[in-house]
Structure formats: C-alpha cells, structure tokens
Amino acid sequence: MIEGISIYEILSLSSVLFFIGIYGFFTRENLIMVLMSIELILNAAAINFVIINTYLYPDFLQGAIFSIFIIALAAAETALAIAIIINLYKLVSSVEVKDTEIMKY
Amino acid sequence: MNYSYVIAIPLIPLALFLLLGLFSKKIPPSISGWIGSLGLGTSFALSLYTAYHYYIEAKVNGIYQTFVYKQTWLAFSDKLHIDMGVLIDPISVMMLIVVTTISFMVHLYSRGYMKGDDGYTRFFAYLALFSFSMLGLVLATNLFQIYIFWELVGASSFLLIGYYYTKPSAVAAAKKAFIVTRFADLGFLIGILVVSYYSGTFDFSELNNPEGFMISNWASTSFMGLSVFTWGLLLIFMGGAGKSAMLPFHIWLPDAMEGPTPVSALIHAATMVVAGVYLVARLFPAFYFVEDGFALTIVAYVGAISSLFAAIIALTQNDIKRVLAFSTMSQIGYMMLALGVSKYDGHEGLGFMASMFHLFTHAMFKALLFLAAGSVIHAIHSNYLKDMGGLRKYMPVTHITFLIAALSISGVPGFAGFFSKDEILAAAYEHDMLIYISSVAVAGLTALYMFRLYFGIFWGKDTQYEHIPHESPWSMTLPMLFLAVMSVVGGYIHFSEFVSADHIPFEAHLNYSLAAIASGVGILGIIIAYILYKKETNLPDKISNTFGVTYKWAYHKFYFDEIYLFVTKRIIFGLVAAPMAWFDKYVVDATMVSIGNMTVSFSNKIKGLQSGKFQDYAMAFISGGVILAIVIFYLWL
Secondary structure, three states: OOOOOOHHHHHHHHHHHHHHHHHHHHHOOEHHHHHHHHHHHHHHHHHHHHHHHHHHOOOOOHHHHHHHHHHHHHHHHHHHHHHHHHHHHHHHOOOEHHHHHHHOO | OOOHHHHHHHHHHHHHHHHHHHOOOOOOHHHHHHHHHHHHHHHHHHHHHHHHHHHHHOEEOOEEOOEEEEEEEEEOOOOOEEEEEEEEOHHHHHHHHHHHHHHHHHHHHHHHHOOOOOOHHHHHHHHHHHHHHHHHHHHOOEHHHHHHHHHHHHHHHHHHHOOOOOOHHHHHHHHHHHHHHHHHHHHHHHHHHHHHHHHOOOEHHHHHOOOOHHHHOHHHOEEOOEEHHHHHHHHHHHHHHHHOOOOOOOOHHHHHHHOOHHHHHHHHHHOHHHHHHHHHHHOHHHHHHHHHHHHHHHHHHHHHHHHHHHHHHHHHOOEHHHHHHHHHHHHHHHHHHHHHHOOOOHHHHHHHHHHHHHHHHHHHHHHHHHHHHHHHHHHHOOOEHHHOOOHHHOOHHHHHHHHHHHHHHHOOOOOHHHHHHHHHHHHHHHHOHHHHHHHHHHHHHHHHHHHHHHHHHHOOOOOOOOOOOOOOOHHHHHHHHHHHHHHHHHHHOOHHHOOOOOOOOOOOOOOHHHHHHHHHHHHHHHHHHHHHHOOOOOHHHHHHHHHOHHHHHHHOHHHHHHHHHHHHHHHHHHHHHHHHHHHHHHHHHHHHHHHHHHHHHHHHHHHHHOOOOHHHHHHHHHHHHHHHHHHHHHHHO
C-alpha cells in the first residue's frame, strides 16, 4: 500500500512498460535492444505480481515470491541469450536482426 | 517289441547336419566324409535291425501290426491337433531300408567323387539334411507331418541341385526344381486341408481305417459330381506327381541333373522322387475305397502316360544323366500305374506289392546306374555320349556294374528288375489291358535306351582321350559293387510276404507267359541296341531321319519346357502380370507421386512466409493469439 497512489495508476504504469517492451521487441534492429525489450516485458509482469499481491491480498506473499522467480528467470534467460548472440556474432560479425536470416528455408 | 528307438534313425542325420553344417569351416575334409558315412552307417544298421525284428515278430494272426509312437505337437482343439511321431508298418520299414542303404552308399561314394571339392564338408552336411528329411517323411504319422518333411526334402533337393552355385545353369535348375515342385505342393496343401476339414483328422491310421469317417462316408459330400474326398485325394496326388516328376510336372527332373552325380543317385533316382509313390501307397486304402477308386484310376493313367512319354524321350537324349533322368521318370510311372491298377485284398493287391517291390529294386539299380555314370563322368569330365566310347578297356569295374544295372532295369531274367517288373505287368494285365500294352512297349523301349547308353559308353567308337581314363578309386567302386549285388539278389526277396496293401502276406507267383513276353520284348530291345550301337554306324541317324518330325519332337522333349515358358511368359506375365504392373505403376504409384508433388509445389509457393526474422514469427504468434482471444471472447461471452 502506497499512500495516495491507487492500484490503477500502478497498473497503468506496468501496462505502459509492457507495451513499450512489445513495441521494442518488434521494431528494434539490434539483438541487444530486443533483449532489453524482453526485460521490460518481464519487469512489467513482475510489477504486476507485486502490486496485485500488495493491494488485493495483503496477507499473502506468493506474488512477491513469484516476482523473485521472474527476476532469477530473467537473469538466466539473459545469460543464455547473450551467449547465443556472442556465438552469432562470431559467425556473422554482426548483432543486427537482418543478419540472422541465414537459417530460413 | 518297442520300436520307439526308431526315432533315432532320422535324428542321427539331423545331428550330423548340425555338426557338419555349423562347423563346416572347422572340420577338415579328411574326417567330415568319415563322420557322415559313419552316422549314416549307424542309421543303416538300425534300419536293418528294425526290419529284421519287425518282419519276424510283428505279425499277429498273420497280419502285420502298425505301431505308432506320437506326441501332440500343436493342439488347436480337442479334435484338431498336429502330432509328431513315427509310424512303423511294412512299407515304412521297407522305405527305411531303401533310404538308409542308398544314402549310406552315396556317402561312401561321395568321399571319392567329391574329393578336393571346395565345399566338401558342406556337401556332406546337405546330404545329412536330406537323409534326415527323407527318413522323417517315411516315418510320418499324419498328413501334416509328411507335408513338413515333404517341404524339407524339397529344400534340401534345392540346396543340392544348386550345389555348384557359381554355375548359372545349376542355379537356374535349382530354382526350377523348387518352383515346379512348390507349385505342385500347393495342390498337396489344399488337398490336406480339404481332406482333414471334412474328415476331421490328419492321422493316417484314421484316414486309412476302413471303418473310419472318410472311407465310410465319402458319398456324403460332393462337389462338381465327385466326392469332396476324391478331390482332396487328387490334389494330394498332385503334390505326389510334382515330387515324382509325373506329367505335367516332370520338367524339373532333367534339369536337376545339374547337381553332383551322387546327389542325382540319392535324391533324383532312388529316394526323393519316389516320395510321390510312397504318398499314394501310404494313403492306399483311402485312394482305393473312396469313390470306388476313381482317384486311383487317374493315378494309373498318369503313371502309364508318363512312363511311355519319358521312355520315348530317353531314346533321343545325348546327355547320359538326362537319359537316366527320363528313365527314372519312366520307372516311377511304372510304380504309379502298378498302384493305380491294384486292388485291396489278398492276391488282388498284387499291384501294390509290385509297386513297392519295384520301388525297392529300382532304387538299387538306378542308384547304381547313376553312380556308374558318375564314375564315367569323373574319369572323362563330360556328360555327353559323343565324348565317350570304348571305355570298357579303361574302367572294368564300372563297365561290369553298369552292365548288371542295365540288365536289371531291362528286365532280363535272373536280375532284380525282372521280378519286380513282371509283377507290375501281371497286375496291369489282370486289371487294365490298355495299360498293360503300353507297359510292355515301355519295357522294350527301356531296354533299347539303356543299351544304347551302355554300348555308347563302353563299346562303340574308339574315342581318343586326351588323358587316358582310369578306373575310379575303391571308395567309389565298393558302393557300386554292393549295389550291383543288390541289383541281382534284390529280386529274390519274397516281397509279397512282407509288403501288401492289407498287411496280410500272400504268395505271389511268377506268371511265366507274361514274364516271357516282357523279357522277350526287353531282349529284343537289347538286340536292336546291339545292332545299332555296338559299332559306330550311320544306321541310328538313318532311322531318326525316317521318323523326322516325331524324332525332333522327342529330342526337344515334346516341347514341354517351351509350353511352360509360353504359359508363364506370354500368358501369365504378358496377359496378367504386365497389365497389373502397368496399373500399379501408372495408377497406384502415380496417385501417390502426384500427392507428393502437389505438396512440394504448394510449399514452394508459401515458403516466402518463412522470412528468417524471428520478430516476424513472434508477430504472427502474438497476432494469432490475439485473434484467438478475440474469437473466444465473442463466442463465449
């Protein structure tokens, strides 16, 4: 519970964050930027978990714990993605999305 | 007396086959021949022991008893089960003697004949397999067991004909023998199923029982004007005709001569080819009683026609083994016709006894003829009469033994063939005049072609040989001498005291007037052969020219092979198989191929959707999810 701020405002914030992430995911040309957009989406989801837990079910902790899971998951996923991107870079000397089309049909 | 030890007689060759077959690379040729011969020698001794005890002790009230030792092998229901076992009765004991004697002699002979051959041990393994299958066939207690061993002898015959598997003609002959007999065996199998379905049993003792269902109820079922059982028996006889090279299934036998000569002696002269005769004899009461012997009449005429037909062809052939092959076919025709004209009781069953008698003596002298021919071929490395002549000087033992066998098969008085042939002719004379006349003609032809062979090989022109031919080693001549003795004394056995259709011994006497006619015709044949072939003259050519077309037809075996080729190639392949192949290729295949092609071309068109950009895929995924969500939202809410 944060004084003076209702749940709608915070949910609006996370929605904005989520759609920025989606937009970034589809439009960025750089793989690193795409990865950052994915992080934004995950963060929006994490905020939602925490906020809904705090405002609607103050006596429970599942939402908070889940957000910690999401953070851990995001870290692991980022490590994996970075490893893939580095290997891709070795192969095509670029981290641009348009240079990753070598695997189509 | 317990005869269950008889099971060991076929099992010894089986053990030999496994031993020699599995370790054929490990066992040196020097001992594998001895192992095989010793094993068969043991079987031979056991058979003699069995025969001695059986023929002396097995009579109760003057009737030979039948002993059956069996175990249920496959039980389908209470009534329908397939047994495995041994059946001891006069003809099976007689066949045991024939098979083990010839097999033992051929084993001994092969040690000399096959010496130095690459597949020496393999050869003995095959011989053992064949001996096992043939003995199993002889001892079978029911139709199904005999069928199993029937196929096994067919398979071992296939292996042995194709023994020289690098020779294309041997491979072709092996395939031909297998396919032709297999085709006839199809009839056999259908016959077994028909007979057992209607009579409810596979057992010989049930089928042959005069009070049994089949014999007492044959009239209860009918199909196309004949009893179903008659059809069944005729189909079974079709299998027998295939194995015994009766018309029209004889075409494989001459080609089977591509195998090694000892194999021809064992399988294609003495044992396997008489399996058809044995089969009819085994089911003789059934053949005789069902439909008043209608099927038996067919057997008689098939035998008589085959006999005459083969004798005519044998006159014109130049390959000595082929002459002997056609002679075998002709003599088996004799056995068939003797069975066919036979009745059941007492002296009326003379034909049955004569057939078995001739089977016995024929096995001895025909195996001897083949072994002697093998000895000649071994010496001069050719099968053809034109390469032979004057060999009596070089090969005295072969000459004498061949002469004895030839005299025996020609029915010269005093030799074994005379006695058995006389019984056959007497039986034919009593029951069917037409068959009798053709048989007498065959007797003359037999003497003629046999002595054409004899004079052609051992007298005739003085051929100049590149290598001086020399007599074969003792390992080969000893079995020949033994069989030569059997070809004489075999005829003095009082066969009717041992073998008869109803198991009751009877007295068979020589019919002197008939015997005189038969041996007169035989001696006439020998005299003609003496005039024509003793010295090299142009008389035979002149005579064959006067016969013209007939001679040409006989020389080409009456074009039976060509007819078969025509039927299979032109009619079956051309009119049935080729349209079906066309349908398969252009309708069935084409449908499947065009479905495949359509898939390929369609996917070629839409492959552009796969851009390789993961963002496009994600876009498609998410918009798909959104659309789905909207649809679900509107449908359910």
